[in-house]
Amino acid sequence: MKTYLWQRLLLFVPTLLGMTLLTFLLGVVSPADPAMVVMTMDGMSAPSAEELLLKRHEMGLDQSYAMQYVSWMAGVLHGRWGVSFIDGKDVLGTLLAALPVTLSVTSMAIFWVIFFSIPLGAVMAVYYLQWPDRLLLLLSMALTSVPVFWLAIIAMQVLCENLRIFPTSGYGSLRNLLLPGLILGVGTIGAVMRLQRDALLAVLADNYILTARAKGLPFFYIIYKHGLRNSFITVVTMLGNYISGLLGGAAIIEMIFSLPGLGTLVLAAVQARDYPIIQGYVLMVGCMTIFVNMGVDVLYVLLKPQLRLEGRRDYDCR
Amino acid sequence: MFYLRKCKLLLVFLLLPAFIFAALLTATPSERPQEITLAAARDLAPGEKDPYYISSVAMVWESLIATDNNGKIRGVLAESWQPNENYTIWKFRLQQGVRFQDGEAFDADAVVQNFKRWENMGYRASSFYGFLLARVYPGYVGIRKTGPYEVELLFSTPQPMLIYRMINFSSSMFSPKCFDVKTGDFTGYAVGTGPFMIVDRKAGQYVLLQRFAGYHGAVAKSEFIRLVNMPNAATRFSALKAEEIQGVLDIGAMTPSLLLALQRDPRFAVSANRNTINQYLTINQSHWPFSDPRMIRAISLLMDRTAIVKYYFNQQSQPTVNILNFCNPFYKDLPIEHDVPEAIRLAHDVMGDQVYPAIFLIPQYGLSRYSYKEVAEYLQAVFQIIHIQARILILDSATHARYMETGNYDFSIGTHGLANYAPESFMEGYMASWGSNNMLYKIGYHNDGADGIFKELPDVLNMNRRRHFYADLQDMAALAPPVIPIDSDYNVVVYNQRQLSGYQATTYGITLDQIERQ
Numbered sequence: 001m002k003t004y005l006w007q008r009l010l011l012f013v014p015t016l017l018g019m020t021l022l023t024f025l026l027g028v029v030s031p032a033d034p035a036m037v038v039m040t041m042d043g044m045s046a047p048s049a050e051e052l053l054l055k056r057h058e059m060g061l062d063q064s065y066a067m068q069y070v071s072w073m074a075g076v077l078h079g080r081w082g083v084s085f086i087d088g089k090d091v092l093g094t095l096l097a098a099l100p101v102t103l104s105v106t107s108m109a110i111f112w113v114i115f116f117s118i119p120l121g122a123v124m125a126v127y128y129l130q131w132p133d134r135l136l137l138l139l140s141m142a143l144t145s146v147p148v149f150w151l152a153i154i155a156m157q158v159l160c161e162n163l164r165i166f167p168t169s170g171y172g173s174l175r176n177l178l179l180p181g182l183i184l185g186v187g188t189i190g191a192v193m194r195l196q197r198d199a200l201l202a203v204l205a206d207n208y209i210l211t212a213r214a215k216g217l218p219f220f221y222i223i224y225k226h227g228l229r230n231s232f233i234t235v236v237t238m239l240g241n242y243i244s245g246l247l248g249g250a251a252i253i254e255m256i257f258s259l260p261g262l263g264t265l266v267l268a269a270v271q272a273r274d275y276p277i278i279q280g281y282v283l284m285v286g287c288m289t290i291f292v293n294m295g296v297d298v299l300y301v302l303l304k305p306q307l308r309l310e311g312r313r314d315y316d317c318r
Numbered sequence: 319m320f321y322l323r324k325c326k327l328l329l330v331f332l333l334l335p336a337f338i339f340a341a342l343l344t345a346t347p348s349e350r351p352q353e354i355t356l357a358a359a360r361d362l363a364p365g366e367k368d369p370y371y372i373s374s375v376a377m378v379w380e381s382l383i384a385t386d387n388n389g390k391i392r393g394v395l396a397e398s399w400q401p402n403e404n405y406t407i408w409k410f411r412l413q414q415g416v417r418f419q420d421g422e423a424f425d426a427d428a429v430v431q432n433f434k435r436w437e438n439m440g441y442r443a444s445s446f447y448g449f450l451l452a453r454v455y456p457g458y459v460g461i462r463k464t465g466p467y468e469v470e471l472l473f474s475t476p477q478p479m480l481i482y483r484m485i486n487f488s489s490s491m492f493s494p495k496c497f498d499v500k501t502g503d504f505t506g507y508a509v510g511t512g513p514f515m516i517v518d519r520k521a522g523q524y525v526l527l528q529r530f531a532g533y534h535g536a537v538a539k540s541e542f543i544r545l546v547n548m549p550n551a552a553t554r555f556s557a558l559k560a561e562e563i564q565g566v567l568d569i570g571a572m573t574p575s576l577l578l579a580l581q582r583d584p585r586f587a588v589s590a591n592r593n594t595i596n597q598y599l600t601i602n603q604s605h606w607p608f609s610d611p612r613m614i615r616a617i618s619l620l621m622d623r624t625a626i627v628k629y630y631f632n633q634q635s636q637p638t639v640n641i642l643n644f645c646n647p648f649y650k651d652l653p654i655e656h657d658v659p660e661a662i663r664l665a666h667d668v669m670g671d672q673v674y675p676a677i678f679l680i681p682q683y684g685l686s687r688y689s690y691k692e693v694a695e696y697l698q699a700v701f702q703i704i705h706i707q708a709r710i711l712i713l714d715s716a717t718h719a720r721y722m723e724t725g726n727y728d729f730s731i732g733t734h735g736l737a738n739y740a741p742e743s744f745m746e747g748y749m750a751s752w753g754s755n756n757m758l759y760k761i762g763y764h765n766d767g768a769d770g771i772f773k774e775l776p777d778v779l780n781m782n783r784r785r786h787f788y789a790d791l792q793d794m795a796a797l798a799p800p801v802i803p804i805d806s807d808y809n810v811v812v813y814n815q816r817q818l819s820g821y822q823a824t825t826y827g828i829t830l831d832q833i834e835r836q
Contacts, residue, residue: 033720039443047758051453058440087443089366156552156553160557167560168562169548170523255549255550256552258548260520264522271716272716
């Protein structure tokens, strides 16, 4: 297990380097001059050629691309992720201030995913090919197909504007996160429902379930204790991928619900060609994705003890 | 029971959300029931690195010189001013008895420190107005204190229009204790002399203002006002309807279509005032057929500005053919022209029966604030009358700027505001052959008459003569436009009239100090 984790950690370095290089190259090939963007961001000013040259020098844009990349990477390794072209603030500080917001929304979305999709998926498996299964299958397909921004607008009108159950925007309490989290998680709920159904159906077809039933154990207990636990392995594996998707998808939700997270930050940065922020964002989200996938791997082994035993057996053989 | 006991985790799973819901759905009562919450489309308090920290909308800081809603210059922290005979030295007498919100006295030393800050900080970008001392105060040499409440500004060249340049953002004053004079950064919350002071701020989320009891004028009517950042127009609309906020303010507070929907609800009222922004159609005049001034005139005559304002701007602006915004004290009222037969004739003289394929740019920022897409589609339709087939491209701000910089466009719709009220600081940019906007966006405008005036203007110290020149320039721009003006904007704000009173739009912001809960 340890060897495996070390291997993953070592793979982490070239993956990150590749990511940063790609992000940097995107900045290079993109059409706009950041100095110009900064000096015209108020929509009123038109800088002179001298003012532009000065600004380009101040921002380090008059250096070669290789030098720009190397100096940025050197700064990253020392904890200096650069300063935003637009507001001059420290990139790492800005990202760290926005990170908890995105993590909160994503966590809330995962909570909703687990809360809805696991029990509903189990119901679908238990009532396989009966009307609850068909109904929930239809629901899951609808949830996966519905566009998130449309659902957000409708939910905001009904639940916030008319019924006033949830606040429309803001950040600061769990109450602010319930609806954005739910909307963000809706697509994943639909997907995981079907995944859970299929995984549980596969487990329920196993002989040990038949044995448990023959021993007279209550059906709900068999599902809960033996069925669900073993079916989680498939779901947890996929959940790692879904979390990465949720992190990316949070941007539009943050924008709609006025949440000051990483998504809102990077959308503004992309608009303004604020490369230091974009590079920092890619670096941070890339690290998070890699760590989430590693966490999933660990969870996978914890949920399936025979994997540990197999690993030990392999080791013993050697 | 045995099996249920074995399923403790399941029980926790089922009960936990119930507890969470019970706790969450009980809304906590506000700490300050009289607090007013208003929303804006952008962060009104960008913070330490911004040259002003917070927008003037928040009334935290005041300037030496400002303008009233009729565009008239008035002293705020400067009581009076006097130039020497060649306008190279301006003496300012300051208001006495004014204190910053931190208790520091506002005096000549404070003004000197503010100017020293600008000298050191170089160009500072801002979503309000970028600040560069050399641009705001051209020919600036230095400042000297000539008395406890008197300073002199020194210039290398005559500056007859200085007070028109110094309005609002250009002469904002802060307590010297709240900024680093060497870097220009704020070291904490901005501290000004205005009727409100900052008591709390979460970057990108909100800024909480408290009434400043020691204000030198009439104190504000509300004790606490929270300005929140809501970038999405639909969210601001929903928050207003849900009564989470009591009003919206600042540029693009509400899109015209959402404004119409709100006007149908008796809870809401709209207030509008002239602001300093004009909408323009920029035409790349560096190549055929637009290099021929007759073609530009044809396009100007083809546009039905009154219909554009009526149908696409919800009557919240005023049609104009004047390049200068109507807030400017030198603005000249010019008749609106709309003459389709003449436009067709002029275009035919230039193009004959040829068809010209054109690129029409829309910057993305404008879509959420204005009905640019609809206006562009209207223009696309009318251009076909003169055989111009425009292809509309919606581009993000940076790419849009790049297209314009490289001259890769025929038309572009956009806004331009007045950073100050010296007409040449705006007009020269577009009308002079060497004008920064003219060159930067490859407009290709050339007008010998305008060039002559701009060359002569720096030496014209007589204000009447300058006034004539400004009027001539406006006439020239109407006849041969460097950019085609469409309309002059109104600052349109919406508020809940059942909850608030005293909420009125001003040229830049609202009457924040006058609003109170009903």
